[in-house]
Amino acid sequence: MGRAYSTIAFDPAKCDGCGDCMTACAQAKTGTDDIARSRIQIYGREGAADKTFELALCRQCADPKCVTVCPAGALNKDGTSGVIGWDATKCVDCLLCTVGCAYAGIALDEATGHVAKCDTCDGNPACVPACPHGALKHITTANIYNEVGDWEDLFAPGLAGCQGCNTELLMRHTLRRVGPDTVLATPPGCVPGMGSVGFNGTTGTKVPVFHPLLTNTAAMLAGIKRQYKRVGRDVQALAIAGDGGASDVGFQSLSGAAERGEQMLFMVVDNEGYMNTGMQRSSCTPYGAWTSTTPVGETSRGKTQDAKNLPLIMVNHRCAYVATASTAYMEDLYDKLDKAIAASKNGFAYLHVYSPCTTGWRFPSNLNMEVARKAVETNFVMLWEYTPQDGLHFTKPVDDPLPVTDYLKAMGRFRHLTPEQVEHIQKKVVENQKFVERMTEHAHVG
Amino acid sequence: MDRAIEHTKYLIAGSSHAALEAINAIRMHDAEGPITVVTRDAHLPYSPTVLPYVVSGKSAPERIFLRDDDFFARNKVAYRPKAALKALHADRNTAELADGSSVVYEKLLLATGASPAIPPIPGIDTVSYHVLRTLDDALKLRGAIAESKQAVVLGAGLVGMHAAENLVKAGASVTIVEMSEQLTSGYFDKVAADMIEQAFRDAGAKIMTGSRVVRLEPTAAGAKLTLENGTTLEADLLLVATGVKPEMDYLNGSGVEHAQGILVDDRMQTTAENVWAAGDCAQARGFFTGTKVMNAILPDATIQGRVAGMAMAGDPGVKDYAGGVPLNTYHFFGRHAISVGSSTVPEGGEVVTRFDEKTGRYLKAIFAADGRLTGIFGVNEFFDGGVMAQLILRRTDLTPLRSRFVANPLAVGREIMSQTWR
Incomplete structure (x- = not known):
């Protein structure tokens, strides 16, 4: 296997x-x-109306031209770190590497020659x-690939997701991380739709998986976990549910399990609707969004209510661990997965993953x-984590958020929005942010 | 002796930059197909470009190798030193080697490089002289330089100039004899060459440009040279560095067309089926002329080797060779000179120069009528040669930025390229 x-x-x-970096x-x-x-080296573009800056820096190329044109074997790409190293004892100062590099990533230091x-x-x-x-930014996400790549993939090689869906990523990563001693509950939704419950009598996972009802996922998983405990087996109880199955009809069993402190990890893949059954609205669907049950027509302009903030509701259950995550920030997600698994040994851990839906959105x-x-x-969504001991804090604070239109314009489900609707959404973003911020302040006080 | 004839999928003749890049390119696409490398050299692969530094002692000879046995083992390459290509039978996909064996190939790359071109001076075969193309040449020359009191270097190209500098630094009295009117012609212009010449004169070297040797005779110490104007020179060390010629004697009767070098198309294929050529032995399209030219420089060898390897392996990602752009760097007495592109001023083009006597910084840029850069040359003026080459290859119109560019090609070149790459 290669390295990242x-x-x-x-x-x-x-x-x-x-110039502080320089x-x-x-x-x-x-x-x-x-x-x-x-x-x-940072270069200001002179004469440009909006002052912009350009960069010259070694890109540590995978296929480095500086290395191929070096006549002295003084440059080499390190297979472990990926860094192209320079060996002063071999270099002959011929400067051919600077001729080979199209990025100005290697250059003469006139002070040393x-x-x-x-x-x-x-x-x-x-x-x-x-x-x-x-x-x-120093992007170190590659470490996940290098580390996780060696762990066993516990999902079937082929699965039936929509093109571009990130739920496969989520399922494979999560199962790799929790490992084989796991029982998985996947209520109706995209996850079983993609094949977790399997075909023709075989499961789609290499761990035991079952398919509860939308309403009783947390209750069934709690019972199974208790039975394993009774017979003395340490098994990770894991649910991967959609936002519909968790926030709407499945909420009573979820809330009950959280309140009782059942030892499990409940992961919600929030694609903001019932995408698997034809893109109906859920209580997690945001205001203004088109769904098949909040259509856009002569009078209707998408959903007229704001989304329920399910993870904040879970915070109010004082769960052992609650966090929000995004597959765009895998290191953050992994960090939270680790903490959630640890917390689920003693109590209820809840992980809410925002998951854009290529088809429905x-x-x-x-x-x-x-997206x-x-x-x-x-700040349309915020990444934070909560424990009863440390309260709530942001893990990826965004102090200078982009306008929400940057997000809304990235997809078709908001295409019809009127300026008033956009204004409503922007106000909600600010309101939500302030709301969560207040909770972090309380945490500091407490 | 009768031997079983070896079969290989990819036969590569030669072991320097073009050959090594071809191996990489083949292995990117074909992880398994057997590769055999045959080379005239007795050593692991090295670059001819590093040899002047072996002569000067800057490079330890045992540390110049570009690949080791482990590389060949990992890449499933059979590496056969001391097995130069002797004759090619392209009609039956067979190569005859100097060690008497033959290899049948499916695809053949000729990356045999070049050898010193020895001028037909009367008496040259009666005297002993040095050349510098192989590691063995370099080791011999390094030993001789230590002993030399009075050296003559024939030819003021980069190889000759490097060796002359080494001789000067070793304490010998050195004379450089060059046929043309300036040093390093073909690499640098008159102004740059004059700066180089001055540095050599300051260091005590004698420079005789516009001089032709008409006779060579052996003497007790070494050789006596007679110039066209009657002057004679005595040498205890004679280095012939009057250029190189492509190594392609093995082509005789093979049906592979060749002129100054082996003629190749834009995928580095020769006129024969299953035969490609790359590097110093190839004559490929020139970027500026569109005609087939010799561009025997290291960076071009790697590009050509890459194209050839991809074409040989059938890699669908292969792109046509963009044409050779001259690229040279030269270090002399702690100073550096860089040349990128053509020194010919195109029709309607413009030359911009600046020279700062105090710092010794010299810059010359040549622009075509349509505003794009065609050549840039600097002495003691550092700019990113790789960025300049891209500006030339991409035919970037520099008209709006010209004055800023000439004032600071380093910063402005980086500014343009980093926008382009984003």
Whole structure:
């Protein structure tokens, strides 16, 4: 199996050209403040109406041209870190690498007469924390791939999801993480629809899976978990339910299990509707959204009510652990999965994953992650976690959110919105944010 | 001796940059097909470009190898040193090797590189002289330089100039004899060449440009050279560095068409079926002329090797070769010179130069009539050669940015390219 690598990402929209990254690099790498010697170079585009900034930095290419044109074997890509390393004892200062690189990622340091390039400071790049605007990020999500890739995939190789659906990702990752000693409950919804309950007498998972009713998922799983406990087996009880099955008709059993502190992990895949049965509205469907039961016509303009905030309701059950997550932020999701699994050993853990639906939300199948990311970047959804001990806090705070229209425009289900409806949604976003923020403040006080 | 004839899927003749890139490209698409590499060299792969640094002592000879045995084992490549291609029978997919064996191939890459071109000077075969193309040449020359008091270098190309600098630094009295009117012609213009010449003169070297050697005779110490104008020079070390010629003697009677080099199309295929060529032995399309030219430089060898390997493996991702763009870098006495693109000024084009006497920074940029860059040359003026090459290859119109670009090609080049890449 190949390896994935960490990378330094640059968001020009957030860069104001302050140059702090260059100073940090020069200090770390040359012990001077000479930003000309920095291995990361930011260039302001002169004369542009809106001042924008460009970047020259080694991209640690998978297929590095600097390495292929080096006559001295002085450059090599490290198979473990992915970093292209420079060997001073082999380099002949011929500068051919600078001719090979189309990104200006390796250049002459005139003070030394040698070439210099980014080595990511051994995986802890000095430039990234120096950026006051979050324009530089060290993306380490690759570690998940490297680590998780070796774990057993407990789902059938083929499954029947819609093209571009991220639920497969969620199911495979979650099952890999919880491991084989698991009993899985998947009530009616997309997850069984995609094949978790299997075909022709075989299950779609390599762990025992059952198909409760929408109404009794948490109750049945609680009973099964108690029976295993009684016979002395430590089994992870896991439910993967849709938002309809959890927030509407399944809510009483969910609420009851949470109130009793049943030892299980209840994961909700929130695609904001009954997508599996033909895209009907649920109580998690947001205001204004088109669904087959909140149509758009001469008088109707989509859903007229706001969405129920199910995870906040779960917080009010004082569960052992409650969190919201998004597949656009896998490291965050994994972190929460770990905590939820640990919490479910002693009590009720609830993980609410926002899951864009390519088919029901009407966006191109290649944009699922982008839509999921935009939801977070606009504060349309917020990523946080709660424990009774530490209260509630944001895990991916967005202090400077994009306008909610950036999110709404990414999909077809909001295409019909009037300016008034958009204004309503934007106000709700702000209101929701303030509401959750107040809860975090309370946590600090408590 | 009768031997069983070896069969291989991919036969690669040669073991330097073009060959190594072809191996990578083949393995990207075909993980299993047997690859055999046959080379005239006795060593693991290395670059001819590193050899001047072996001569100077900067590179340890045992540390210049670009691949090791483990690489060949992991990639399922049979590496056969001391097995130069001797004759090619393209009609029956068979290569005859210098070690007497034959190999039957399905696809053949000729990446045999070049050898020193020895000028037909009367008496040249009566004297002993050095050349610099192989590691063995470099080791011999390195030993000789340590002993030399009075050296003559024939030819002021980059190989000759590198060796001359090494000789000067080793304390020898050095004379460089060059037929054309300036040093490093073909790489750098007159202004740059004058700067290079001055650096050599300052270091004590004698430069004789516009001089032709008409006779060579052996002497007790080494050789005596007679120039066209009657001047004579004594040398205890003579280095012939008057250029290279493609290695392609094995083509005789093979039916593979060749002119200055082996003629190839934009997928590096020769005129013969199942035979490709890449690197210093190939004559491929030039970016500026559209005609087939020799562009015997390292970066181009890697690009050609890549195209050839992809074509040989049937990789559907293969793209036509964009044409060779000259790219050279040269380090002399702690200074550097970079040349990217053509030094010919196109019809209606414009040349912009600047020179700062205090810093010794020299820059020359050539623009075509339509505003795109066709060549850029600098001495002590660093810019990203790779970015410049992209601006040329992409035919980027620099008209709106020209004055800023000439003032600071490093910053403005990066600015343009990072927008393009986003």
